[in-house]
Amino acid sequence: MHSNKKYFLLWCFFLMPLLLMAFQNCGARGFNGDASTIDWASVYGWDPMFPPDHTIVFVGRTSSFTFYQDLVLNVQFSVSPLDKLQSVTISINGVAQTTLKPEQLSSLNLDFSSLQGTVDVDALATFNDGKFARNRITLELPLNGETAKSDNNCFSSSDYDSCIFYKNPIAQKGAPFSPAISAGTDLSLYQIYGVKLRNLASSTALRNDTFNISVSTGTQANKTQSVDGNSWKLSYANDQAKHFNAQVMAYYWLNQMDEVFTYKMGVFYPHNKSIPIDAYNSSIDNNAYWDGTGILMGFTTIDRSGKSEVALGADVYMHEMGHANLAIASPSTMNFDSNTHTTDQSGNLLCKTAVGCMGAIHEGQADFHAAIMFPENPRIGEHFFNNLDGLPYRNVLANDSVSAAKAYYDNNGEIHGLGSVYASILWMLYTHPQMLKIDFQKMFAEHLTLLTASSTFTTTKGIFLAIDTAKYGGKYQKIITQVYAAKGL
Numbered sequence: 001m002h003s004n005k006k007y008f009l010l011w012c013f014f015l016m017p018l019l020l021m022a023f024q025n026c027g028a029r030g031f032n033g034d035a036s037t038i039d040w041a042s043v044y045g046w047d048p049m050f051p052p053d054h055t056i057v058f059v060g061r062t063s064s065f066t067f068y069q070d071l072v073l074n075v076q077f078s079v080s081p082l083d084k085l086q087s088v089t090i091s092i093n094g095v096a097q098t099t100l101k102p103e104q105l106s107s108l109n110l111d112f113s114s115l116q117g118t119v120d121v122d123a124l125a126t127f128n129d130g131k132f133a134r135n136r137i138t139l140e141l142p143l144n145g146e147t148a149k150s151d152n153n154c155f156s157s158s159d160y161d162s163c164i165f166y167k168n169p170i171a172q173k174g175a176p177f178s179p180a181i182s183a184g185t186d187l188s189l190y191q192i193y194g195v196k197l198r199n200l201a202s203s204t205a206l207r208n209d210t211f212n213i214s215v216s217t218g219t220q221a222n223k224t225q226s227v228d229g230n231s232w233k234l235s236y237a238n239d240q241a242k243h244f245n246a247q248v249m250a251y252y253w254l255n256q257m258d259e260v261f262t263y264k265m266g267v268f269y270p271h272n273k274s275i276p277i278d279a280y281n282s283s284i285d286n287n288a289y290w291d292g293t294g295i296l297m298g299f300t301t302i303d304r305s306g307k308s309e310v311a312l313g314a315d316v317y318m319h320e321m322g323h324a325n326l327a328i329a330s331p332s333t334m335n336f337d338s339n340t341h342t343t344d345q346s347g348n349l350l351c352k353t354a355v356g357c358m359g360a361i362h363e364g365q366a367d368f369h370a371a372i373m374f375p376e377n378p379r380i381g382e383h384f385f386n387n388l389d390g391l392p393y394r395n396v397l398a399n400d401s402v403s404a405a406k407a408y409y410d411n412n413g414e415i416h417g418l419g420s421v422y423a424s425i426l427w428m429l430y431t432h433p434q435m436l437k438i439d440f441q442k443m444f445a446e447h448l449t450l451l452t453a454s455s456t457f458t459t460t461k462g463i464f465l466a467i468d469t470a471k472y473g474g475k476y477q478k479i480i481t482q483v484y485a486a487k488g489l
């Protein structure tokens, strides 16, 4: 009765032959990603009660996601038409907090000291002509006393256990490197993200009950080889044979992922499963894998004369761990369903049709894991490619208007390229102006358990509709239907 052929799959970061890379123009984004300037109703244009000439804007806040360390936020608003404004109601994570009169718009202090995690701050303006305007900013508040920050004096400060990169060296610098980073490059100007390594099971090894970090090519990280002989700080300029930074990046960011997902989603399926991480494996050429048991990270040679560890990109760890999260939530997703999948002559896995297949869902949701961890900059592969856009066809900021049919055509059904449609669906749902992010985080975690080897994009729509009905009384049915419709699904 079962048509699923058992098949050993390596869930890689990247399709196998670089020659098949299909860099296409991803088209214009439906909106520009700047939440402070989005008029909610005009985004999808369904509600005449929210006309485009009625607006409310958070003054001085231009990013849709802001990592916020200070726990009191001062907010001002700009409203139009001001002479028709009756009041502004502020909600936090969907719960109304306070109502302002027009003369109170110039200053509002919001105290978040009792909150952590993802917080949607929502402003609803009511006008005396019966119309409304809405806007939202999202704050990412520190979890569990997190104190990591960029500090030029990281190496000499006793405040930190290690000095690594925020996301990856290119994101940390805000620019590509010229020449691109190779192992042994002096990165002391950029190795400045000061972190504490929490939850270590041992003071001398990078492991806990969830992750066990090792290296198959290099030297097992140890404190005695650090700059001060007793920390996890090691200069990348001296690291070409040891690959110590690849290991610390693994521990810090994967533990961070465990904490963030456990808090936001209520569950991180690999938690306490002792996942082996090979932070550097010199036989893995321009790639990284989840092999069904652990993560293996290779090297990149793209745009550079030497080699650099893929592991310098936390975004790639997030992607691979996204495969692990789904594989553990629903083990059957690791099977190959020949009804929906095929392979090309190069060995690349393809979906048979534009409605997708588990391979594309696996890849797309893995990209979304990275986007959840770095929502203010959800691109992936910046270090891998030494550019600010990372993998252009997998940039969720650029794919709102790319239909499943177009992605299928452009990528010949290849699962990473077609998977960008699924990452985009998840991102559009998550960032939809009327979706509470704390609700979608829970919905996302639950949907992982309901995916199977034969799932397609179409069946995922049914899964989200069913979870919404059971969990939220169906309040997101319209949004879910509209996002899938935007993909031609």
Ligand SMILES: [Zn+2]
Pocket (backbone or CB within 6 Å): 011, 012, 013, 014, 319, 320, 323, 362, 363, 366
């Ligand atoms: Zn992958």
